Amino acid sequence: MVAPKNAAFAEESAEVEVLLASLGKTKDLTKRITASLTRLDGSGKIVRDAIGPIYGNTKQLQITSQNIAKVNEAIEKFKQPLDTRGREESIIRSGPKSAGLPAYLGALKRVDKALTDMNSTNMRSNQQAISDFHSLLTTGANQLNDMYRQMIQEDSQTIEPLHYITKQIPFPTYSNDKAQNLSQIGMAITSAGVQSARMGQREDDSAARVYAELRGDYLQSSLQNLATASIMTSKRRGDDTGIYREGSSGVGAYVNGIEGMFLAEAENTSRIFRNDAGRVLTLTCGKAMATFSRTMADLNNVIKPRILNDCFLAYEILDLVTPLSYRLDQRTGQLRPQFAEALRPLRETARSSLNEILTQTKKQAESISTLPPDGKTIPLVSQTATRLQNLATFDRPILALLSSIGDGNWKTPAGMASPSNLNLELTPSTENPTLLSHYLLDIIDALFTTLAARSQALHPKKPLQGIFQLNSVAVLTRAVQSSPDLARYLGISPHNAKLDAYRKAGSSLYLTAWRDPANHLFDQIQTSASRPLSSGTGPAIDSTSVIKSLSSKDKDKIKEKFRLFNASFDELVSRHKSLHMESEVRAGLAREIQSLIEPLYTRFWDRYHEVDKGKGKVVRYDKGALGTILAGL
Incomplete structure (x- = not known):
């Protein structure tokens, strides 16, 4: 068992020795690598110190090269306008008619662009070229200006507005093609003017100025005759004391001419000047508006000395011109302040x-x-009646005037009142017809109150x-009934x-005079019989019985x-027939006299006609005869 264990340890020991040997080699290698890196870092520093200046110079050279390329590019760009000079100059020198308007306008546009490009560089070397190009542009603009004037004048000959008004023909305008050409030429002239204005040599609004000058003369000369006619037809002979009649002046034709020609001109300017059309229209109409203002001033001088009769001409002018100014303002957005000032x-x-x-009504009375x-x-009454009818005819401007004054303030002299802010655009929501009714009634009061005082002084009875x-x-009353206009204000309740x-x-x-004979038909005589009923309310009265019941003294009283x-009665009938009475007055008084006298006489006659036993010496009229006389009054 011991031998295998020792073998395992021996193997592990050998592996450890191998690892230790490898670690030693790794350390040795690390030292050598570290030494190599140290040497490399030193070498890199030496290279960097040597190459750094060369790199910086190279980068600077690259930037310089790029700048040179840009300069070359700019030079080429600057050379392009110079290259176009010869090509465009031949077109411009030949004139718009020879070269053709589209080619000519194109050449001018390119020259204008080249001049703009050169001006943007602000380089001294370009100053001569800029001067040459500007001279070329000026030459082209002058030729265009001449052509522009000629084209405008071709259709700007004086016309007779009445021809177009009476025949209801539209006033002449430029054709679409001509308007387009004028628009293009005008823009070219304006652009050239901008370049000249930069150099302080000329204005940049010459196209609008030329148009306004030429077309302004056309409008003014065409409308001049109507302006003169307005004044001449408004003047009257010294012995003419009548009230101005509506439409007898030429102002209406003048106003129609202004509206037709101004609207036609608005159409022209809108197609030629487009966004600037309103300003050019105002400039163009300036001369005609100056003439209009002078005409209104002259008409005012005609009206003021005869204001009582000719004030109606002033109302008519207000009624014509003020709505015109609103219509033009609605269509063009222009000229309303000018018309207001002229009026x-x-x-x-x-x-x-x-x-x-x-x-004056009161003073004359x-x-x-x-x-x-x-x-x-007297004539003053009929004159006042006619004046009332005319006032009702011009109710629109007068209502506007009354509204600006305020109810009842017309009794204050004009010099003591505040300035008028007249607005004729009365709508049903703002119009107050009662104002005119009150004003007309004040005139009637002034007339009748004064005439009543004069009648008391001059008529004895x-x-x-x-x-x-x-x-x-x-x-x-007849004036009210015969005039629907006046009846709207005085013929309705409560004003009537x-x-x-x-x-x-x-x-x-x-x-009061007829109450005297009526008083003679009342009696206080007492009879012995019961009082008989009046005729028509019961059995017929027996006059014989009534008379028999009276004493001699009472009979004498009846006689x-x-x-x-x-x-x-005879005296009043005679006097009545001798007086002058309007037909409606005579008929009305006859009815009133008959209703006063006839019932009383009928009653009195029924009771006492037998007092003279039919001899007719005392009872001169029977009921029928009296009724006939009364009916004939």
Whole structure:
């Protein structure tokens, strides 16, 4: 057992010896490797110290080589514009007509790009080339400018707007092809102008300026005749004292011409200038708008001296022009402030006229020194009626004026009121027709209150005062009934009550005279028989029995009443027929007199007509005769 155990230990001992021997070799190898690394590190340091400067120089040379390549590339790039000069110059020098517009515009575009590229380098060596290219670009731009002017002028000859208005023909515009060519030429001129502006030699807005100048002259000259006609047709002879009639001025045609020509020009500018169309349109319309402003100022000077009659022309102008400014603004986004400013003097004159109408109506009524002796109305009443109708006709601008003033503030003189902010875009939600009703009623009050005072001073008796007032009311009532415009404001409740109140007051004044004969038909005579019923309410009255029951003294009283009635009635009938009455006044008073006198006389006659035993000396009229007379009043 011992021998195998020793053999195992011997084997293990041998393996250990082998491992120890290998470990020794490994250590020895490690020492040699360490020594080798130390020597290599020393050698590497020597190499690094020797090669480092060479590597740095090599890297610098690579950077320098790259820079040289970039410079060469830039030089080649700079040479390209210079190479194009000769090729483009021949096209530009030949002109747009010879070279053809597309080729010419292309050449100018390339020259413009080359000039932009050279300007971006800011190299002194390019200054001469930049100058040469700029000279070439300027030459091309000048030739284009001449062509641009010629193309614009070809279709800018003065036209007669009335021809297009009356025949409802669209106002002329540029064709699509021409508009496109003008647009391209304009952009080329503008681009060249930008280059020139950089060098401080010319403006960069010449295309828009030239267009606005030439087309502005075209608009102004074409509309000039209409502007002149507007003034001439608005002026009136010194002996013409009538109220201005709607549409009798040429302003309407002028406004239509402006709208048609401005919209046609807006179409042109939108196709030629595109994003800048609004500004160019405003510039183009500048001369025509200046003429329009002067025309409005001249019309204002025509209106102010005759404001009571010609204020309606101011209303008409406001009614035409203000909506026009909103329509143009909606279509183009331009010109509304210019129109508002041009209308400012007329707007203030129109607003002041509202107080002036009230004041002058009262003054004219106060200045009356005589009135017709037959109760006939006076011309001032019919003039006021016509004025009321005209005011209702121009209700749209007047409502806007009244809204800017405020209810009742039209009684304040214009100089004491705040400036007007007129807006004619009244909608059903903002429009207040009651304002105009109140204003018209104030005019009626001013007229009738003053005329009533003058009538009291100049007409000696109340019945004559009543007839005068009734005739005046009839004229105004007829004006309301014959004018649907005026009826909208005075013919409806509660506003129609005003005229009715004046009518009732006049009727009451006149009927005071007819109460005298009516009073003679009342009796307080006592009879021995029971009082008989009035005719129509029971059995017929026996006048013979009634008379027999009276004493001689009472019979004399009855006869006296008949005589007094006859005298008063005959006098009033005669006077009634001598007075002037409007047809509706005469018919209305006849009904009222009949309703007052006939029932009383019928009753009185039924009871007492036998007092003169049918001789007709005291009882002059039977019931039928009296009714006939009353019906004939």
